[in-house]
Amino acid sequence: MRAWISALRISSSALRAERIRLNTIASNLANIHTTRTPEGGPYMRKEVIFKAKPVDEKFWTEKNIYLRPLVFHLSYLPDFIRERITEKISETKIPVDSVLSEVEVEGIVEDPRPPVLKYEPYHPDADENGYVAYPNINPIEEMVNLISAQRAFEANVAAVNATREIANTALTIGQRT
Numbered sequence: 001m002r003a004w005i006s007a008l009r010i011s012s013s014a015l016r017a018e019r020i021r022l023n024t025i026a027s028n029l030a031n032i033h034t035t036r037t038p039e040g041g042p043y044m045r046k047e048v049i050f051k052a053k054p055v056d057e058k059f060w061t062e063k064n065i066y067l068r069p070l071v072f073h074l075s076y077l078p079d080f081i082r083e084r085i086t087e088k089i090s091e092t093k094i095p096v097d098s099v100l101s102e103v104e105v106e107g108i109v110e111d112p113r114p115p116v117l118k119y120e121p122y123h124p125d126a127d128e129n130g131y132v133a134y135p136n137i138n139p140i141e142e143m144v145n146l147i148s149a150q151r152a153f154e155a156n157v158a159a160v161n162a163t164r165e166i167a168n169t170a171l172t173i174g175q176r177t
Helices: 002-030 068-072 079-092 139-172
Strands: 046-054 101-110 116-119 131-134
Touching: 002 046, 002 101, 002 139
Parallel strands: none
Antiparallel strands: 046 101, 116 131
């Protein structure tokens, strides 16, 4: 019974994390032409950072982060995030282990890439030289991220359904009439 609960916890944590990722991607796409924010300047693209948290919490410590799922997916991340994670791993000597882990959102960071300047002298947000700063958001990159997040979400829904079916089948063993 404990294995089913662990499987459901892992899948539900991944569903929560992917929902946040989907919302962040949707926000990026919705603000692709936002040149003015309350903070000033154009909208800055956002990226969600995940971390793995072992299922058995009594062994959890801040320095004992298991990264096998994260390390496997580093090649798909933007350069600035990959460099930040690689730097953090080398600084802390974090062990790479294959422990059952939940997914946790470590944070949402702004993309440090500079805005794209376009010459539009009649735009209300144009500077004194006639350039408007637009967010550095690539719609193709966002759509690839969206498809990836959607597929991860669907995979975790399938895992929840499979776990439920296995549990129901196990409970009905021996109940033949």
